[in-house]
Amino acid sequence: MQTITLRFAISAMLAAIGVAGLVIALDYDFGTARQMGPGYFPVILSILLTLLAVSEMIGAFLKPEAQTIDWRPMIAILAAVLGFGICMRFFGMIPAFFAVIGLSVLSEKGYGFVPAAVLATVTCAFAWLLFSRLLGMPLPLIRWDF
Amino acid sequence: MLENILVGAATAFTFQNLIYCFFGVFVGTFIGVLPGLGSLAAISMLLPISFYLDPTTALIMLAGIYYGGEYGGSIASILLNIPGTPSAAITCLDGSPMARQGRAGVALFITAIASFVGGSVGVVALMGFGPAIARIGLSFGPGDYFALMLLGLVAAVTVGGGSVVKGLLMVVLGLLLGTVGTDVTSGEFRYTFGYLELRDGVSLVALAMGIFGIAEVISSIKDAGQRKIREKVTMRSMLPTRADMARTVGPMARGSSIGGFLGALPGAGTVIAAFLAYATEFRLARDKSRFGNGAVEGVAAPEAANNAAAQTAFIPTLTIGIPGSPTMSIMLGALMIHGITPGPLLVSEHPTIFWGLIVSFWIGNLFLLVLNIPLIGIWVRVLQFPYKYVYPVVIALICIGVFSMRNSVFDVGLAVIFGTFGYLMQQVGYSAAPLILGFVLGPMLEENLRRAMLLARGDATRLISDPLTGSILAMSLLLLVWAVFGGLLNLMRTRARAKLPPGEA
Amino acid sequence: MSNGTWNVTRRALIATAAGGIALCSAGMAFAQDYPTKPVTLVVGFPPGGSTDIVGRIIADNMSRTLGQPVIVENRPGASGTVGIAHVANSAPDGYTLGVSGLGASILVSAMGRDTGYDMDSQLDVIGVMGTLGLVIAARKDLEQNTLDELFAYAKEHPGEVSFGTSGVGTPGHLGMEYLLTLADAEMLHIPYQGSTPQMNDALGGHVDLVLLPTPEGAEQVRGGGLKALAVTSPERDTLLPDVPTVSESGFEGYTAVLWNLLVTADGTPADVQAKLSEALNAAMESEEVRKIYAERGLAPTLTTPEEATAFLASEREKWASVITDLGISE
Incomplete structure (x- = not known):
């Protein structure tokens, strides 16, 4: 039996966020219930988050349930968004659109170069028309800015 | 009154204004459908045009984009399970299951009708009781806002059939994310990690598009191959059945009232209106299991609510000069470019602007209905398009939408983080909607509670003894008790049933 | 401005040349030809706000003088510092300008907070884009009608009167705290996020006083929802001619005004700066800008880059000492 399931791992991650949030929030002034400081809400929320996550x-x-991650689409899509950014x-809108579409199609095997290129071109033309013209x-459509 | 409406009609029915109104609602619907791009972006971009237009015409167009966008946002929710605008997030809950059951046409049709009903109710409220509603709005102090936000949160936690712990966890996470940025009361930076971009908090669009949009695309690619919805698009399949219609009358009426009222409170906004309308229907429903599985009420109520709210948001904006949302600030900006400072005298000093705009709202809502019913057939065909050609474009649109909000690459980076998060959470059964609500409500909840406590000089009893604050707080408590009690009762019933040997039941 | 002139000119030359080639313009391109492509004006606030409106009105007018479109780009965030940080880090070729307000130019850094740029070494000031006063307004049923009465009451009842501002460390907050130290009185500060929510609470009678930009405040006063006690500008405001200035009300010399500077990255060629300054002043003198400014309660200003830089220095001195006196810097 697999004990470390995805659900367990994610709950652990949430608990870690709660603890980290609490540690950071302890630096903020907590105040009192009458005069709440900037730390009041973050501390309470972090503790609550940690308890719920635990x-x-x-x-x-x-009650372990098997859940899986589809690594390929996940990495491809996230890389696509990052590539866009x-x-x-650095290079402008047209390269950004080619990057996002070019990378996102990697989430499936054998997408084919031609449909991807067509899709990117069409999206670019549409984006130019909508965002730049209308x-x-x-x-900037294309630039070189370091 | 009639005289005013005639003045308005004379303004709104000029050829130029009709054209701009149509242009506005058309662009708005279209922009609203595109995931990630909201009406706010479109309005910001088109604000400069108002330089060259008459202020009334400019406002008619910008307002058209706004309420057109509210309508369009739900189309993406239904078709792609990605809200086109944040206030359409709740429409995903039942709209998307309807589409999966092959009832996308019906969902879109109901959306169109509910939006029209909500919009019309909003316009009537604006016309008939604008100043009166504005005065009620003013009587809402910090304590009342706090109570109202709390009610919204309680509603969010008690909604939905999923695990209560999971729902609560998402709300808390949303609240915590909402604390990122400059603390209004003390001016201190919280969780900004030294980034200038985080001082104003996390971008709502980056968050919503990350946890809804990117996450949804990733998890849909897997079944893209099997996903071949060959729905026959006949007029019949688009039309709701008689039973559907009967079910939506109540939700539409309640949704319009809730939305109409909340929209008029500056700051409350369409997101809360849509959530509360949904929560109300969920509470009232006999068979709660239908919710989340394609209940028509779950589409009709929030849609009526957010469109009603979109109209009544103009009440504080135009009758007292207080814009309740960034979009409303831009509307006022269009007036300020022409040297008109919005304030309580706007209605009496510029009657053609006020009444012309109101009449145009109604025309615009009519345009939307006429425009969108025939478009349903086309939208439904989007579902028949192979998903493999759809998702790269959706991702590209999400990117540009997130970026253009603040011209910020940083926000695109945030969307990557939230996307990762959102996908992982979705895989283990967390729902993104409560997180969004927590995030939207959190800052207002905290700010208003702390402000109320300051004003009450730290005396909490003064807060509770205020009749308005007290009664809203009592409502939240009642809702909580009702939910807990109802849940226990359900549990006991199922237990009791399970104990009975078969055959004896 | 004067450091490395040759170097800077060469850089500008390359930049303009590149722009020229892009536009297929024949012949030689010099900085004198500036501008040869659209100019971006960065506004550090969202569209529709008062800074944005000022930016758009001036941009529209400057477009005509410069013969190239001046496009407003909103990069909102952190009291305008996100936008100005972008300008500070852009090429010093005069194609990226910024609207820098009191917060981004002075207050944020004076409060000891990182802005992502150094105002003096990374930015050049072209000119002042007008000034705007604040109005100290009270809820309509407040018993006191003048600043005198108000401070007399506040002295006897410390902390009882509440005043709303658009946030901690904003001009309204600092201006009011400064006034309170002068009057030796104590009031309860209620910060809001921006100027509109506080207006709501003052109209509803939930807070006693608010500090609002004059145009918005004047409209509420005219509508009878609020009453004006004083204006913070050096002279009476045209929108509220009957309301005394703070200076008149017993605090001689007191002023607190909002302003915006037109800025560009440090190292922008002097002739480009001169051209921009000319265009800005032409806008300030134009009939159309004067009209909208008057309606918006803005006072137009005519400044050379040197005068504007001196203005920035004098304002910084004043606000920095207020912040130190109040002890609110980090």
């Missing part, structure tokens, strides 16, 4: 951990431990910062957003 109870979930126990639940997950007692990086390209948008809405007049100040988005």
